[in-house]
Amino acid sequence: MRLLPTTFACAFLTAAALPAVADEASLSSGAAPAFSTMDRGDGASRAGVSLGFNFFDDESIQTDVALRTDVYGQYVLPNHFGVYGSLPISYISGGDESSSAIGNAEIGGLYILQTGRAPILRFRTIALRAGLGLPTAADDFEGLLVNAFNIAPRLTDLVSITPDTTWLRLSASPTVREGKIFVRADAGIDIAVSAPEDAEIDPIVHMNVGAGYDAGKFALMGEVVTVATTGEVDENDERFFHTGALTARYTAADIQPGVSFVTPLDDAGLGEQWALMFDVQYVLPLASR
Numbered sequence: 001m002r003l004l005p006t007t008f009a010c011a012f013l014t015a016a017a018l019p020a021v022a023d024e025a026s027l028s029s030g031a032a033p034a035f036s037t038m039d040r041g042d043g044a045s046r047a048g049v050s051l052g053f054n055f056f057d058d059e060s061i062q063t064d065v066a067l068r069t070d071v072y073g074q075y076v077l078p079n080h081f082g083v084y085g086s087l088p089i090s091y092i093s094g095g096d097e098s099s100s101a102i103g104n105a106e107i108g109g110l111y112i113l114q115t116g117r118a119p120i121l122r123f124r125t126i127a128l129r130a131g132l133g134l135p136t137a138a139d140d141f142e143g144l145l146v147n148a149f150n151i152a153p154r155l156t157d158l159v160s161i162t163p164d165t166t167w168l169r170l171s172a173s174p175t176v177r178e179g180k181i182f183v184r185a186d187a188g189i190d191i192a193v194s195a196p197e198d199a200e201i202d203p204i205v206h207m208n209v210g211a212g213y214d215a216g217k218f219a220l221m222g223e224v225v226t227v228a229t230t231g232e233v234d235e236n237d238e239r240f241f242h243t244g245a246l247t248a249r250y251t252a253a254d255i256q257p258g259v260s261f262v263t264p265l266d267d268a269g270l271g272e273q274w275a276l277m278f279d280v281q282y283v284l285p286l287a288s289r
Contacts, residue, residue: 032175032182033219036260036277037245038208039156039173039186040072041084041127043112047073048281052153052262057272061149063094068150074110075284082110084131088160090150101143103160104133108169126174133159133167135194153262153277155225155243156206159190165201166194183211202231217252221245224265242266245277256281 034040036050054066069089076082088103108131115124137147137160147161154160159167171188186208192201205228212221223245233239242265249258260277 032177032184033212033214033221033249033251034281035184035210035221035223036247036258036279037153037156037223037225037243037262038184038210039129039171039188041074041110041129041171041173042175043076043125043127045075045284046281048279050277050279052150052275052277054150054152054273054275063092065091065093066149067091068153070154076110076112080112080114082112084108084110088154088157090146092146092149099142099146101138101146102136103147104135104137104162104167106131106133106160106169108132124176126172129169129171131169133169133190135164135166137161137163139163152243152264152273153275155227155241156186156208158227159204164196165192167191168193180214181211182214185209202229204229214251217250219249219251221247221249223247238266254283254285256283
């Protein structure tokens with residue numbers, strides 16, 4: 001599994017080699033059909049909600065429902081600057097008991113770099129993001145467990161479950177498109193700017209890649225998310241964590257529902273956990289902006 005960052009780099013360079021060919025509507029928004037498990041920032045103004053249902057084959061984890069809900073939105077101005085926000089809430093029930101926990105809310109800004117027909121490294125758009133993960137996550141042990149058990153659908157937002165910590169989140173997401181084929185990559189770093197006094201929190205990096213086919217009325221996508229710590233790890237611990245997802249999304253209207261199958265790709269999670277993710281987005285038409 002440690003080869004995944006190399007896979008990411010190869011896909012990143014492959015995307016750079018593709019020619020930039022797309023219609024004018026796509027160029028003006030800078031957005032391809034939305035992936036489900038990767039970073040969300042792109043050139044489209046949208047609001048949505050996602051429901052990630054987690055399932056465990058480990059008999060020691062007895063749950064009836066394990067659910068992560070994300071409410072999110074972004075608005076991009078004609079000058080390509082934008083704002084975004086998100087809030088995760090997790091829930092677990094089993095037997096006669098249940099528990100819920102809020103995660104770290106996030107707010108920030110976007111800039112969509114348009115490269116037009118003279119693209120930088122053949123990328124047509126690059127979404128630049130700078131945001132703050134606010135310390136709203138549950139800080140009790142039960143709340144931390146609830147959030148952690150439900151993180152798989154949004155592993156790229158791993159820092160959303162850390163209590164009492166404010167994060168500076170920086171990322172760049174280039175997208176390239178040739179006809180009906182589109183490729184996107186995310187590269188980001190999360191830096192703890194405020195944490196409990198006795199905590200030593202190393203920066204977290206994420207490296208994601210996705211590709212899809214846009215058939216006009218629907219899109220099919222594959223996604224790989226990789227998260228890694230930059231700090232020291234013990235010999236028996238993992239530095240990298242990965243999830244993979246297959247996503248289908250309806251794209252023929254402003255309201256765009258999607259469904260994803262998500263699974264860990266690491267030896268410890270593969271075959272032991274999986275998730276079904278349902279989301280619906282309202283995409284603001286360009287003419288109304």
